[in-house]
Amino acid sequence: MPLIALGLNHLTAPVSLREQVAFDMDAAGEALLALTREPGVEEAMILSTCNRTELYVSVAAGAEDIPRAWLNRHHHLTPGKLDEFLYRHDEHEAVRHMFRVATGLDSMVLGEPQILGQVKDAYQQAREAQALKAPLDRLMQHTFAVAKRVRTDTRIGAHTVSVAFTAVRLAEQVFADIKQACVLLIGAGDTIELAARHLAEKQVRRLIVANRTLESAQELAGRYGGYAISLAELPQHLAEADIVISSTAARQPIVTRAMVEQAMATRRRKPMFMVDIAVPRDIEEAVGELPDIYLYGIDDLHQVIDDNRRSRAAAAHDAEAIIDLQVDRYMAWRRALTLKNPAMDMRQHAEGYRDEVLGKARAMLARGKSPEEALAFLANTLTNKLLHHPSARLREAALSGDLDLLHAAGRLYGLDEEQAKRDA
Structure with missing residues (x-):
């Protein structure tokens, strides 16, 4: 029963393609059921974040190409459209890839910790959908143990720099005095909460949190001295924002060009800095064409992140050594399943x-x-x-x-x- 990791990420595909194959986590259970009903697919897990969409599947011999075909079909894409952007890892290389993803070694921000929580969420969704059997379930348990050991035994997580922190750091470079800025945060998930924490530490002048569920926005804003609004109120408050950071799970853009044009007229062309770290994107791409708008997407954060990557190279080398050992141990357990005891x-x-x-x-x-x-x-x-x-x-x-x-x-x-x- 071959194990396969199939997907694309920030290194292999542009954000415009990544957002086309991103999975809405509210519907992930149905997608998993559909995938496991494919002929030859024995078990499956779907990991979908702003930087990657990956399928982890165990398949019967001869069914190795089924997950690729299903991914195209599920997202209504032309057959073969994803081929040049997809990577596929088999057996021990699939195990190694899973370990590297969970420990942050394959992340845009080397060693970032948020990915482990996302992997755990994906695992829980697969369990609830009853899409896991012993081999993949055991792999995930092993993965969490490896991630814990890497965090404990190396300095891969020292001075953690998340995507949220990188966005705030970039805003600091644009604004001479970020303490005088009004910041609008769109969303209320982990990434936005991290951004709120960093901004509160920077003592920004005003913090506004917008979310589809007003109660969630109020809870988050209350923790960091901010003001909460619903998404429906965005057009009335957008003009107040010097900095906008957005990260939601919406399938369609929340901030449109027309909305920003109206806000800029009210601001009398005072510049606005915007960071969209959602996939699919929250801010309409055409917004970046407007004068006095500085729009950065998830892929634009690479330069800031690369500085951090170099500082963690030694720790990453130690982490890779741990992963090599643990890959061998998991594969030995997997081989034992096929042997007569x-x-x-x-x-x-x-x-x-x-x-x-x-x-x-x-x-x-x-x-x-x-x-x-x-x-x-x-x-x-x-x-x-x-x-x-x-x-x-x-x-x-x-x-x-x-x-x-x-x-x-x-x-x-x-x-x-x-x-x-x-x-x-």
């Missing part, structure tokens, strides 16, 4: 002997034999049956000089340990 056969064989001899001992008691006589028969007969075949094979090994089998028997039964204790 003699321990199970041995137990069934022994239980068969036990039931047979126990039945005869009970029959002896029923015929009036004494308990001592029945117990002696049970012990002697069961011992002889259990040891007959191993003893015969060991005698043959001794006569033929098969030292490998003799030493293996010593390890199997713990005889070498007993001998070591006696010698000591």
Whole structure:
């Protein structure tokens, strides 16, 4: 049952394509059910973030191309449209990729911690959709353990720089004094909360939080001394914002060109700095064509992020070494699934002997034999049956000089340990 990781990310595809294949997490369960109903797909998990869309699937032999075809069909894309942008990893390379993603080694911001939470969410969604079986479920448990160890044993997370922090840092470079800025945050998820925390630390003049659910906006704004509005109120408040940072799960743009044109007329052409870190994009692409608007998308943050990437190179090297070891361990467990386990056969064989001899001992008691006589028969007969075949094979090994089998028997039964204790 081959394991495949198939997807595209910020390194292989532009944001315009990434937003076409992004999955709405509210509908992820239905997508997983559809994927697992494909012929040959045994189990599946979908990871969809602003920087990547990936399918992790176990398939039957010969069905390796099914997930690629399904991805095109699910998003109503022309067959083959994604081919030049997709990457595919098989078996141990798929495991390595999963570990690298969860530890932040494959992120735009090297070592960023938010991706692990997104991986856990994807895992939970797959479990709720009953799309996981033992191999992929075990991989995810192993993944979380690897991510924890990398965080503990390396400095990959030192001085954490998230995409949200990068957006705030870029705003600082544009505004001479960010403390005088009014900032509008659109959304109320983890990324926006991180941005709110960083902006509160910078002591910005005013913070406005807009969200589809007003209660969520009020809760977030209340924690950081901001003011909450609903998305419907955006046109009335957009002109107040010097800085706009947006990250929602909306499928269509929230901020349109017409909305921004009206706001800029009210601002008397006072510049506005906008960062759209959502996929699909929250801010209409045409907004960037307007004068005095400085619009940055998720892909525009690369330069700021690359500085951080160089500072973490040594820690990343240590993390890769941990991942290499853990890939081998997981693959050893996966290979064991395909091997016939003699321990199970041995137990069934022994239980068969036990039931047979126990039945005869009970029959002896029923015929009036004494308990001592029945117990002696049970012990002697069961011992002889259990040891007959191993003893015969060991005698043959001794006569033929098969030292490998003799030493293996010593390890199997713990005889070498007993001998070591006696010698000591």
